[in-house]
Amino acid sequence: MTTRTKIVWYDINNIQEDIYNKYNDYTFQFYNDTKKCIDYIKSINKSEAVFLVLSPLSALEILPHIHESRQLDSVFIYLNTHDVKIDESLLDKYSKIIGIFYDFQRLFQCIEETIDLAMKNVESFKFYEKHQKSTRELSKEFGSFLWLRLFKDVILKLPHNEEAKQEMIAKLKECYHNNNRQLKLIDKFNQEYKSTDVLRWYTGQPFLYKQINRALRTEDIKLLYTLRYFISDLSKSLDDEYQSTKDFFNSNVKFYRGVKVSHEEGKKLKENTGKLISMNGYLSTSFSKEVALMFAGESRENETSVLFEIECDFENINSVSMASIAYYSTNRDEEEVLFDFDTTFEILSTSKNISENYLVVKMKVTKEGIILAQEHIKQHNRQLETSSAILLYGYLLTVIGQYEKSIEYFHNLEKNPNGEDIAFIYNYLGDAYRFKGDYETALKYFKNSYEIMINSEPPRDILSSYLLNNIGSIFTTKGQYDVGLDYYKRVLNITKIDSNYAVITTTKEGIGNIYHRKGQYNEALKYLKSSLKIREKYLSGEHKEIGRLLSVIGCVYEDMDQLNTAFRYHKKSLEINEKCLPVGHSYISCSLRRIGNNLTNQGKYDAALDYYVRSLEMLQVLYPNGHLNIAVEFCNIGYIYYIKQDYSNALDYLNKSLHIRETLYADIKNRNLVTIFKYFGLVYMKLEKYDDALANHIYALKVCEDIYPIGHSLISDCLTNIGNAYRGMKDYVKAMEYYEKTTNNEKQNPTKPNLIRLARNYESIAICLSDQGNDQAGLEYRMKYVRTMKNVDPRISYVNVIDYIADMFFNKNIYDNALECYLTSLEMKSKCLPIADVRTAETLENIGNTYFEQDKNQLCENDEQYQIKARCYYEKALDIYKIKNDITTIYILNRIASIYENIRQYHCALEYYEQAKYFIENYFSLENSIKETNEHDITRMKRLIK
Structure with a gap:
């Protein structure tokens, strides 16, 4: 309390x-x-x-x-x-x-x-900017104001009849069913109430003003709709009172309101100077500052007393609904003035009254909120060719994430349409169910809407195109790509760009998404870039739809393994979204996730984790009851922990992801579901729980084959994983069987084999052969891995494998193959690592070592050629090691010195031995034996020079 x-x-x-x-x-x-x-x-x-x-x-x-x-x-x-x-x-x-x-x-x-x-009737505020972008870019706060504003328009148009009154009476009796006193008052209201008495009933009866303001402050759509009979009378009466009395007001009048708020709310008031504010309820004020200060009282340890000073310029404001209700009040000395619930104010300034310890918030009544609302309503009407505030009101509930409220609203409207277009009602129900994640129900309503529109006389082609796109998107989400493609292509057959660019761009994007998921990347880019070009023609450069589409294109490049190109698209997408969308918007979360994916693919795991966590935090605010994208983010974070060898945390996040899938989206099969079971399998492989790994990989393959065509690279991935599980169980025959299936699947790829999956399969075959004692064949497949990976965009994870293979060849004295591997590694590192990275120096050193050893093991006409090449790579490695102050500097200096000594250039050898001595004495604490060896080397060179 x-x-x-x-x-x-x-x-x-x-x-x-x-x-x-x-x-x-x-x-x-x-x-x-x-x-x-x-x-x-x-x-x-x-x-x-x-x-x-x-x-x-x-x-x-x-x-x-x-x-x-x-x-x-x-x-x-x-x-x-x-x-x-x-x-x-x-x-x-x-x-x-x-x-x-x-x-x-x-x-x-x-x-x-x-x-x-x-x-629930305690003061609550909503702050929002004066300039909001398109309807889909609404901040949650402005979205809340907008649908309350529309609610007022809606109830003023709905039938004001006995049926609406009795619906309200029944609800009030339900609320007070154990309260005989209140039930008697409700019966009295039922018998005696007249619309002209609305202000008297509102000010005099708690069962009315408490329930109404509770519904407004908690945004209880069902209760608000039930109380519409009285609320419409109250808003009409306030407007009528204002119109009849405004001429008696001076041009500029001040009103006052005193309240106590939490320190957090007080802080928000200070931080939002210059912004618009709405109160989410009927606002009671007074002509008297003294009365308001009595209500404000003194600030306390946990509360701030606030005095609102509200200016109203009656010459310039003609859209406000307010009235002096002192005549109707039992406390006439309070000089009460009541503002309608959709009144908007602008915070002009905040200051502290030091002597009496309260916060003064100066505001003015503004018509900005009404103007913004009208702009958004007009925009939506243009898009869907409807001017119904009743429909738009329910649709906005979906826009601001209130899916259940939207569904409830449209189901009420479905039962009693009052002349509204039932096809639109079905369409909006489909939208709400789709965003909620109930795709089967969404599909049912989209199809119902489409049938009504297409069978109209004449057929409503443009509107039916929206429905075909919606249906296509549902089938795409469900993994039924050919069905989805059919719906999108039907749109292209009936719609021209000039008639509705928004429909065409959505359609082309939908087709591009399907080709992307089918692995036909060039076709995907063709349609997606065509959609982008049309959008850039009709929209501003910093529009959220352009930002979102750039990210989609980035994902295609990601899967084509063109990581740098993909990163540029994702980064540009994030920049645009952060400029034109409110903080916490789902599009921003999506951009963060995709950058995280890109960084993961580049091997930058800590940076990737940071982006994933930022995205997850946004999503958990947007969807407190769970969402498919939250499952995706849990899965991504789980994979990062797998890479970091934190298998306990990996399993924890993967289980969280699977729980959301099983609880909310059990009927949806898509790429994310494949990925979850794939990652489970990978973790169990590391834990050597091969039976569990096999079960998860087999299920991932089953889902994959349900949603992807033969030849898709993800099927190859699943087949290789199953082979690896069998290899872990030492069932080499079964393992090789699945590796062969991978090779055959890649041959059937509709575009070209996925080189990464193919190379990974070669590496798996190599390990399997080596485990069976066939090292020679295993090494041959490892070289196939390296030569295949030469042709893909470099990633540090690939380089690590190539370095491991190169070391194997080096240790077996197969220097030509080792050299080829190290040179491939060097080329990749030069592209994906920063300049002067120690990992690059290590490869340069390894190349030097390989040439050095070749000189010792091969006879050739010019026995200096390998030493010269070795010295060249050692020098390059030395430049990096010196910058990093790495202890390996001493080893490299000694190696270079020994090369000069071998070719009898003793002065040069002495110079490098002395550099080694400098580093030994000044930078590193080393064993005495190393110092003694260095002294012997220097002494020997000096003797040879003499």
Whole structure:
């Protein structure tokens, strides 16, 4: 319970000790003295809420003095016996009495429910920028304001009839089903209410204003829709009152509101100067600054007192709905003025009143919010050729991520369309279910919508094209690529670019995505780049759709193993998205994930992990109940831990990913599902749990074959993994069988064999042959691996394997092959490592060593050629080692010196031995034997020179 709520109990003798102990978390004030109780309640700040428990007798004595006090929220009459007769006039006279209770536990249940309702009416703010981009780029805050603004438009157009009234009555009775006092008031409202009395009922009855403001502040779409009958009357009345009284106001009037907010909310108010703010509820203000300050009270340890000073220029603002309601209020001295729930303000400044310790927030009423809302409504209407605020209202719930609310809204509309186009209702239901991840239901509604549109007279071709694209995207997500392709190509047959560029670009992108997933990368790039060209013609350079499409193209280059090109596309995509989208948007998360994938492929695992975590954090805010993309991110992070050999964390993240898939998306088979089981298999291989590895790899293959055509590179990957699992189990016959299947699958690739998968298969065959004792054949396949990898974009992970193979040849004195491998490694490292990286120096050193050893093992006409080449590579390695102050510097200096000594250039040899001595003495703490050897070398050179 917060410091804003207080339970005051009169007549402490009525408390049962055992039950009182049960509720000792609450803070009570107990009184037996009537005057002290009354004085205490009157002394409480008006911004706080008192919940008062009385006996029937004490109620007659106390309520006449305090019932109209603003701080008194609710009254509960408690008796521990049914024998006492209660004066019925008590309930009729005092509307704040919630009910009469004979059971202590039922009493406290009702107190808790009432406090909870009061807390949901506590001040809440939404801040947003003056300039929001297109509808899909809405910040969550502005999206919330926009759909509340549309809600007002919608309810003003909906039937205002007895049916709507009775729907509201039924809901209110449900809310107060155990409260006889409130039920009587609801019945009275049902019998006596007239629209002209709306302000009197709103100010006088808690069961109305509490439920309405709770629904607004919590954005409870179902409750708001149910209360539409009264809300529409209230908004109309505020507007009517304003129109009839505005001429009596001066041109510029100030209103005041005093509240207590958390320190965090106070900080947000300071940080958002210059931005727009909405209150998500009817806003009560006063003409009197003194009254507002009474409500603000004094700041406390956990709360900040705030005084809002609100300016309204009536000459320039004609769209605000507000009214003075002091005449209708039981507290007329408060001079209350009520603003409609869609009123927008601009924060002009914030300052601290030092002497009285409260925050002053100066604001002005602005029409900016209404203008922004109208711009977004017009844009959407142009896109889908509809001007229905009722439909747009539900669609915006989907845009801001409120999928369940959107679904509920459109299902209500489906039952009672009130003249709205049922085809659009089905389309929007499909959208909401698709974004929720329920693809089968989405498909059903898209198809229903399409059938209605195409069978209209005349057929609605442009609108039906949207539906065909939506259906195509669902089949693509489900991995049914040929079906999806058919739907997209139907769009191209009926739509021209000039008639609707948005449809065509979406279609071409969809076709490009399918070719990408089928491994036909050149075809994919053709359609995706065509889509990009059209978008760049019609949209600004920093539009989110351009940013998103650049990232998609980057993914194709990624799979073509053109990593540098892919990285440029991903980076540009992120730059555009961060400029034109609100922080935390799903497109930004997607760009971060794809950069993470690229860095993973480059072997930059720590940097990749950072991008994955940033993306995950955004997604968990966007989709607190889980989402397919969260499963993808868990999977990516799991793989990084696998690479880092942290297998426990790897399994943990992979299990998190699989849990989301199994819980929310059990019927979806796609690449991510293949990847999850593939990574499980790889981890189990490292843990030497080969049976578990095999089971996961076999399942990954099954999914792969369900969604990809024969010849796809991912099928090759799965086949090789199964072979590796059998190899781990020492079933070499089965292993070789699957390696052969990989080779055959690559031969059927519709474009060209995937060189990386092919090379990986060669390496697996080599290990399998070596394990069986056939080292010679194994080495031949290892050379096939190296020669294949020469033709792909370099990655450090590939280089590590090539270095390992080169070392094998070197150790077996097969220097020509070792040299070929080291030179391939050097070429790759020069492209994917920074200049002067120690890993490059190591390869240069290894090449020098190979030439050095060739000189010792081969007879040739010019026996100096290998030594000259060796010295050349040693010199290059030396330049890097010196920069890095690496101990290997000494070894290289000695090697170069020995080469000069072998060809009798003793002065040069002496120079390098002396450099080695300098490094030994000044940089490294080495064994005495190394120092002694160096001294002997120097002495020998000096003797030879003489």
